[in-house]
Amino acid sequence: MPFIPHTPDDIAAMLATIGVGSIDALFDEIPSELRIGELAAIPTALSEMEIARLMQTRARADGQPVCFIGAGAYDHHIPAAVWQIAARGEFYSAYTPYQAEASQGTLQVLYEFQSMMTALTGLDVSNASLYDGASALAEAILMAVRANRQTRSTRVLVPRALHPAYRRTVRAIVESQGIELVEVSFDPQSGQTPVAQLEAAAIGGEFAALIINQPNFFGVLEDVDVLTDWAHARKALVIGVVNPIALALLSPPGEWGSKGADIACGEAQSLGMPLSSGGPYAGFLCCKQEFVRQLPGRIAGRTLDLDGKPGFTLTLQAREQHIRRGKATSNICTNQGLLVTAATIHLALLGAEGLERVASACHANTRRLAELLSVIPGVAPLFGGSVFHEQALRLPVPAPDLLDALAADGILGGFALEPDYPDLGPAILICATELRTEDEMRDYADRLARILATRIEC
Amino acid sequence: MPFIPHTPDDIAAMLATIGVGSIDALFDEIPSELRIGELAAIPTALSEMEIARLMQTRARADGQPVCFIGAGAYDHHIPAAVWQIAARGEFYSAYTPYQAEASQGTLQVLYEFQSMMTALTGLDVSNASLYDGASALAEAILMAVRANRQTRSTRVLVPRALHPAYRRTVRAIVESQGIELVEVSFDPQSGQTPVAQLEAAAIGGEFAALIINQPNFFGVLEDVDVLTDWAHARKALVIGVVNPIALALLSPPGEWGSKGADIACGEAQSLGMPLSSGGPYAGFLCCKQEFVRQLPGRIAGRTLDLDGKPGFTLTLQAREQHIRRGKATSNICTNQGLLVTAATIHLALLGAEGLERVASACHANTRRLAELLSVIPGVAPLFGGSVFHEQALRLPVPAPDLLDALAADGILGGFALEPDYPDLGPAILICATELRTEDEMRDYADRLARILATRIEC
Amino acid sequence: MLIHDHSRPGRRATAQAPLNPPAVTDIPAGLRRRARPMLPEVSEMQAVRHYTRLSQKNFSIDTHLYPLGSCTMKYNPRACHSLASLPGFLARHPLAPDTQGQGFLTCLFELQEMLKEVTGMHAVSLAPSAGAQGEFAGVAMIRAYHRARGDLARTEMLVPDAAHGTNPASAVMCGFTVREIPTGPDGDVDLDALTAAVGPQTAGIMLTNPSTVGVFDRNIQAIARTVHEAGGLLYYDGANLNAILGKVRPGDMGFDVIHMNLHKTFSTPHGGGGPGAGPVGVSARLEPYLPVPLVARDGDEYHWLTERDRPDSIGRLTAFGGNMGILLRAYVYARMLGREGMGRVAEFSTLNANYLMARLRAAGFEAAYPERRASHEFIVTLKREARELGVNAMDFAKRLLDYGYHAPTTYFPLLVPECLLIEPTETETKEDLDSFVEALIAIRHEAREEPETVKGAPHTLPVRRLDDVRAARQLDLAWKPLTAGENAHG
């Protein structure tokens, strides 16, 4: 009986104390016709040694290709200390800090995380994380619509240059609450979202919020000050969707335009979370002080104990589902605590200067890779705007097949853009983080050139 | 400055406090002609990301072949919990528990380890480990010579069926102390060390101790009761060299013969320590109560604190070098504390019944592998005696080349015996632990048959 | 001390960032940050020491009995962590082709299959990132189902008063109004009230069974009949699935859609508040609406099904489809339990709960539903102690911390006054349960003899009782430097 400590003596003594003859008797209130027999479709138990062998075989099968995909999840260096500490039993196997006095470790980590995210975004407050960047944006939208008392509109402007999966996630989550998402096109030359397109989208009337992503899905930098001021002039709130590594270099949402964005959210995966096929990651969500009571999710606060000593506790619980039930700001119950722990340690190890080095190295590597690839006939940058650490490239042949061919060589060559943006023609989005070496980038360029040479000949 | 926390402000303030103008001035007592410049042969610093990439490449180069080598180091399952806990900073980065009150974690682990080793060996006391099994045997010999007040001999009988590397290690360590090692042959049919050979070796006069290894290097089980009584009848002490996994099945040294072995030692690697190219492992050393003051190495004891509460401390330090200096029982200072921590957790997870299952599975797998290989023409068991989890096999062609050919196929086929035992002819020592599967063993047999078919044809 | 208090300008963990990256020169100045963010500047050892010491301030499964009702704080096998952390899994980009993830996809597919079998549902999606997101997905599927049938009048979701707060919150998020159904005095749903409440406006009912009062609703078949006959669907909140794993299946009880909390029943780590994972299972009629992605099998190949393959899906709940590493942990756990181990989870968690309830009752504590079998949890009400001794459930809970036990859930469910919801789980030993009983007896004794000791508890933890009111009124949610300029060169 793996994980079950009961000895035959224990069982006998416990049943005697309860006053029943068998464990089975404890289920006697369940209608007997509902009781099941053997679960035939479930295999018999494996020992740890056996499951280890199986998982090792499967993990090896997945290989370790050289990754040039970004598109919302990034292959960064994670300091060894991050997970050696985050995986300590006291963090790993604790739950939501319902008993604050017995959870000061977790609570202080959450408070420090919140502090770091406000420093990065330039906003006043942060929650203690949400499921991921996309669902954080959905919550940000719900929050903005609740918070915008000036327009009372349920329309939200969403750039088409926002990550397609984010747009899909947002739709799935917010549309059932009667929110209307209005799409805003981008400029096919620069890849930016221009004011003219905003004007066009806003024709339908007032709107509660504008989403600005910086950099946008194409890696291109938006003119955030102009966009922010434009939205504020129309009484809309501004939601910034930002990359935390980019924030080491880029103007923080809190300083966009003359008043700053109202809400900022994004994906914290870049801060110490392995790619892990898509999760677990963590979304972050920050806002101006005035909206704090609309902020969903767990929030840790600093307070005093009976002796006047500082300590930490979950606060503003009156917003939450376990108190307000149907009237809560959200149904959210868990956060991504373990990932927040990793992100907090990660940020402590990097500091602002380390984060800036990472950002600079990613930027340089992506520029270098784009340069190497753009030498190949038919390959060229798709947009003219400045980028952070991703670059869209035009291709002479359809991207999906090409990427499959590269993958067979152990190279993940990028993200195929045409399925989501057929109007752009064959194109990929590439990313070279600080982990990529000159050799790896040259190897990619060589293989791409060779594959394209074959294809174009045919 | 990785790992150095000093800021320019710190440095300035510290130098001012000391009253010097530069860090360099702190070295002004060192003759200037001794001061060196750049260490040209040392490469420039790597970041963690860079050294990680390098080490990953190198580790991958070493592959993960299927291992059928034993010969003193064994490929066992290690529960995930073992190293997740042993590598916790509080165990990993603490030192020898000189301040007992601040080291109760380590000290209790040592005490529990000692308790477990005495239970396994059937002896009264254990130390808290030595470097490895071979050096533990050297210390056991030194100890036996000191402890045997009846013979005052410095001769020790060493079976030739003891691991060749153990014999070499013992020689390097004890011969400078005037100890004479007398080799005892084995029976070429059974692989056992017979009494007749002991008698022959003992002709030269009294001897302080007899070494008995169970199983012996060939995996063969010795007739330990007879050997023990023979030695005791000649006033010699008996040193058992034992495998801790085998002790789940085999009679413990403390019960050998009518009086039991006096000392037992061995290699604890099988108890939760990765193969790791040969170390770090841990040697164990146990003895009867009467010899405890001759036992070298750290020993933890249970005592009481000022309030009468039980606690643990290093004890019998009067034997040790930091007190007795030139008169100490040994120069040993460190033990293998971290490995002992792993072994203790490992044994707690397995218990006696789990250990017995492991031992049984190893035994069955090795028997099965020997059966599969012995079907191949020219391959046959070398000895007739019962084995634990290793088996010597006669081969039709020299072993070293054959093993190289298997290694190229990703199979570590065993240990070549003829370099150490040329009189045995071409032969290997194989081992199949509980980790080996029927498929792996069949695969080995198939490949061996194929390779031999080619060789014998030629 | 905060990590910020260890910070000094110019201090760094140098090894952790690229050593000499080229300067960035081609980003317009107007888009650049003016001052570095005020992140802590510490050495590597300072960070390691700070967070190691912080961790020691937590209670956790690995250190303490943690009988937090409705949270199933059972042992998290360490192998689940190490095997989900194998490099091949950890390094895989979510947008890597399926061909480069067959090992990973095989595990997920088999997990889907196992969850189907153990719940009796027709199909499973692993996408939801937590129980609450599973609830949202489940209710959204109910909505999609009625809409697809043109049954637009069904705007009301029935929720028992004992339900988790997430239930009504999720229903509202999906655009439903909530009608509360009372719990009867025996702990089962009040059937008459339910019958009165159902109607053409009924979209469905959200039920936890065993419920949050710790009993299995004996009328579940009648409830299912009543709701189904009214045209509604049944939603199963899997928070308490641990109590019946391998014994009874929600699908067999008549549920149309369920979510499971893998961080409860399948022992993935709670991680200080998450991540969870909340797969949803559905009956055949709801299958088209399952959230994406799903893993499909095609001969020996596994691949993701996405929005393109599943046009009726309620959609995508996160950008990359879920807490994959958590799903792998649940998979490893499920394979180690195996067929024969699933039922043992229910058996021994139920045995432990009933034993603990029997011992506490024998010691004079009042069970909320003494005439009922406990499921894997049960409620003790301290209303008598509160009245007679002036020491309430929260005081008992805080004092338990001093005895080295995490407190049970307090003041939930809302319908039992001064309650402790106690869930020992199957991985705790009899002797630890016995010690827990002794602690509660000792605290009650203290409550009589020296009530201030209990009311002032805890006394032995890193902090004493914290002022939650102050926390909410004088909000301090983030460290701020004393003056904005001080750290500007940070």
Add this chain to the structure above:
Amino acid sequence: MLIHDHSRPGRRATAQAPLNPPAVTDIPAGLRRRARPMLPEVSEMQAVRHYTRLSQKNFSIDTHLYPLGSCTMKYNPRACHSLASLPGFLARHPLAPDTQGQGFLTCLFELQEMLKEVTGMHAVSLAPSAGAQGEFAGVAMIRAYHRARGDLARTEMLVPDAAHGTNPASAVMCGFTVREIPTGPDGDVDLDALTAAVGPQTAGIMLTNPSTVGVFDRNIQAIARTVHEAGGLLYYDGANLNAILGKVRPGDMGFDVIHMNLHKTFSTPHGGGGPGAGPVGVSARLEPYLPVPLVARDGDEYHWLTERDRPDSIGRLTAFGGNMGILLRAYVYARMLGREGMGRVAEFSTLNANYLMARLRAAGFEAAYPERRASHEFIVTLKREARELGVNAMDFAKRLLDYGYHAPTTYFPLLVPECLLIEPTETETKEDLDSFVEALIAIRHEAREEPETVKGAPHTLPVRRLDDVRAARQLDLAWKPLTAGENAHG
């Protein structure tokens, strides 16, 4: 509680052993064990919880300032652990062919080369498993050298009175007699005494420089000359190498053989008492005697040299040639420090020591060698406090634990009364050193005002001061069951 106290007959961590191994039938009954060994029988969670909680009872680098003189308790970078634990390294059998270990052998070869460079020695063997084994190997090489030259009269090893106890013990293990050389009042070796002691019987001298009194011996060149002229060799005990790394090299000082403690200078984990690693370096004339195995390079291939290749070697010190995983950790550390980082180790460990000494002196504590520069460590003597206040060095040490600091080394070296040997290492911050000073000042104040508080310390640890005399007199070295029969079915 011992793990044995959690044990119950029949309890197990079932997942951890093969589920159904065949019974063993072919081992003669006479060789079989009659009763199972009395190992604890616990569940997996019980083991995890027990050892996790035990770990929390330790002070360690990851949790505390640990200024243990002569032990160099510096930060152990976490990358060293994870990179030495890569599966390719961990799974490698020691007897696997060299062709299947090129990655591993490359690292070791490069480590040998780096250690040569940083010590100024001609050749290095990584074989010794710890400092003491390195000493043994070093002295054995000195013995082998003299013997090979037929110089059999050299039976005496010179050892300063301040030396580590391992020095005389190692010399004796190699068959030498030990003659002690006094330390002069300024902390340097008494040159006159040395000159008087050397002669044709002198095999060599074992020196630590900087010495254990925390100063660099300014006469090292004269010492080398004196011993060499008498025909003896110089042995360097590398315990204090941290103080001079990248600044001065033992080879340049004239040493013939040295050992290094990688768990000190190269920051491999101390692990609660080990494993260490004690590579030895030698001048050219001693190279033939180096312990095996050694890594050699042949073009692009690396391979082990063993007894067969090195007939004059003093031999093998462990069965498989050393603490390989520790050597890998040292390699990773050395590469992260790099050329430029080696000297910084000496600079900042020396800065920290001198700063701490200056602050303590300013606070009125007495340094043992106030007129000297501290090396990376220094001695404070509390003989005045002991005399005037009746509170001795051990009391100060124990009380420091209550203040959250591991104590310095106490009562070593033996020649300074009531001494604390304090080594802060380069990885501690100025502010932590300042707090340490404040703690010592506070304790001295307590020693005046409430001496019993200090003499009764520690007060805040898991146990109070332990009775070492009782431990040695009433030996309790292993758990034993109450009666032999009780657990026989265990």
